[in-house]
Amino acid sequence: MRLKTSPLVAVYDRTLSDEPWIPPGISLMAAEKVWPSTRGQGTVVAVLDTGIDYRHPDLAGNVIGGRSFIPGEPDYLDLNGHGTHVAGIIAANGKILGMAPEAKLLAVKVLNQNGFGTIMSINQGLAWVRNWVGENGQRVNVVNMSLGSALPNSAMHQEIIKLVESGITVVCAAGNAGDGNPDTPEIDYPAYYPETIAVGAINLQTGIANFSNSNDRIDVVAPGVNTYSTYPDNRYVELSGTSMACPHIAGAVALIISRYQKRFLNNPTPEYIRKYLHMQAVDLGELGFDTLYGYGLFTFNMDGGKAIKLFIGQTTYQLNDGQGELTMAPFLKNGEPVASIRDICGLLTTGSNYIPPSSDPDAPEGRVDIWC
Numbered sequence: 384m385r386l387k388t389s390p391l392v393a394v395y396d397r398t399l400s401d402e403p404w405i406p407p408g409i410s411l412m413a414a415e416k417v418w419p420s421t422r423g424q425g426t427v428v429a430v431l432d433t434g435i436d437y438r439h440p441d442l443a444g445n446v447i448g449g450r451s452f453i454p455g456e457p458d459y460l461d462l463n464g465h466g467t468h469v470a471g472i473i474a475a476n477g478k479i480l481g482m483a484p485e486a487k488l489l490a491v492k493v494l495n496q497n498g499f500g501t502i503m504s505i506n507q508g509l510a511w512v513r514n515w516v517g518e519n520g521q522r523v524n525v526v527n528m529s530l531g532s533a534l535p536n537s538a539m540h541q542e543i544i545k546l547v548e549s550g551i552t553v554v555c556a557a558g559n560a561g562d563g564n565p566d567t568p569e570i571d572y573p574a575y576y577p578e579t580i581a582v583g584a585i586n587l588q589t590g591i592a593n594f595s596n597s598n599d600r601i602d603v604v605a606p607g608v609n610t611y612s613t614y615p616d617n618r619y620v621e622l623s624g625t626s627m628a629c630p631h632i633a634g635a636v637a638l639i640i641s642r643y644q645k646r647f648l649n650n651p652t653p654e655y656i657r658k659y660l661h662m663q664a665v666d667l668g669e670l671g672f673d674t675l676y677g678y679g680l681f682t683f684n685m686d687g688g689k690a691i692k693l694f695i696g697q698t699t700y701q702l703n704d705g706q707g708e709l710t711m712a713p714f715l716k717n718g719e720p721v722a723s724i725r726d727i728c729g730l731l732t733t734g735s736n737y738i739p740p741s742s743d744p745d746a747p748e749g750r751v752d753i754w755c
């Protein structure tokens with residue numbers, strides 16, 4: 384198992400002010416649109432990589448634990464740099480900001496200081512993640528795997544299936560063996576397993592990165608060319624690779640899960656997350672799904688942030704702060720609130736929640752809340 388190549392493009396000595404800086408890739412994802420609702424609170428992202436420099440001031444507050452599965456490297460401190468860069472894209476919170484600055488991180492060291500790992504260390508790491516329980520009973524919500532190999536492995540596949548079945552979303556780098564040609568497939572595992580989210584890389588002008596793998600299971604793309612993030616020894620550097628695109632999506636998933644938790648007091652399934660990413664993506668390249676961009680660039684720009692309240696038995700509705708009238712009042716059918724509305728919400732991957740009678744004086748028969 385070989386870590387995806389992510390050549391060091393530049394160490395930039397830009398003097399960062401104390402005012403947090405939002406790198407351009409994070410802006411392209413429009414993470415800031417979600418931050419008024421959540422910055423990732425309540426979520427845990429496990430980074431299976433070379434470890435994390437938990438002493439980096441931008442990461443120290445968010446790394447809540449970890450474990451090394453590398454013989455001879457008992458500490459999960461990052462001796463390579465790759466894992467620290469990936470971690471910063473997810474949840475840096477200092478001079479630079481990641482996608483979800485208040486998500487918590489687990490440093491699961493499955494790659495050594497040279498960026499190499501074995502199937503055994505990765506499978507041990509995956510099993511540890513599945514069984515991890517935090518001090519307050521938290522479980523892992525998202526796994527970031529910016530690593531891969533051209534060879535499938537059935538033991539690893541089984542571990543990933545178990546993770547996804549336990550409700551954990553697994554986000555993987557698509558791979559850096561691409562040639563820019565949509566008709567020549569390049570396959571990398573675990574990204575190609577159907578249970579994972581496969582992320583390809585684009586540049587900041589939304590063009591495909593020529594190294595990004597193309598195949599029929601690319602889910603979405605995200606920025607992965609000249610990406611700024613944290614690096615060991617208090618540094619900030621630019622790296623390129625689908626390794627950098629992957630954590631943009633893992634951080635986005637942490638935001639989606641955190642917001643879902645606040646609205647519904649439970650967790651969305653990995654299938655909901657996949658559908659959400661696909662349906663909110665901005666289509667790029669050829670019309671519709673294509674083998675280079677998958678469903679396109681996921682961003683929070685498409686996320687309207689509209690809150691709708693429908694009152695059972697009343698024609699009045701509320702859209703954000705405004706009021707409107709429906710031609711027909713929503714009703715209960717067989718005790719199910721407005722089945723058709725729920726179906727439509729499911730199709731649009733918007734969340735909906737039935738509030739039963741008596742908890743809202745304005746809705747004596749109950750109401751349906753919709754977010755889109």
Ligand SMILES: [Ca+2]
Nearest residue numbers: 562564567597
């Ligand atoms: Ca190709």
Ligand SMILES: [Ca+2]
Nearest residue numbers: 667668669671
């Ligand atoms: Ca397309």
